[in-house]
Amino acid sequence: MTQQLSPRPTVRRRSPRPASRKAKPLSFFKAFRSPRTPTRWWRSYYFLAAGWGIAAMGLLINAGTYLKADAASSDKDNCQKIIQPSAVLSRAQLGKILTVPERSNQQSVRDIVAEPYCQLPSLDIRDGVTATREVYPLAFEPSTWLVMLYEGDEYAGFSFSFQ
DSSP, X not given: OOOOSSOOOOOOOOOOOOGGGOOOOOOTTGGGOOSSOTTOHHHHHHHHHHHHHHHHHHHHHHHHHHHHHHHHHHHTTSOSEESOTTXXXXXXXXXXXXXSOTXXXXXXXXXXXXXXXXXXXXXXXXXXXXXXXXXXEBSSOTTEEEEEEEETTEEEEEEEEEO
């Protein structure tokens, strides 16, 4: 005879559910319905779609303000004085200019290229220092300009301007 160490668990019997409360299998869309609002699940999808639409329109409005700001910045990139209308920069000259170290003499840039296409309005980058800018259009991409920055008689850097 075996000895039992713990008492046997007691199993309670539940009373059967009434016929109206029996669990029924749910389809995918019925799972989103609550018993009180049988057909309101679709409203959340409309609110979600409307929210995405409003967000997209907001991005378009913001993009318009950025484009206006970009157009305003192109006004300051207009040539103040055209120096050499036929001046262009070849690939070889561009490669040589990009190797010129900053704070070099302006003459080191002039040794590589002669006269610039035009001169842009002066800028005040630092307090008390006025910077001049000269433009060199690229021969292989005329809509792109190389803008050289000079502080006094020193070469201070470059940037590209896309027209």
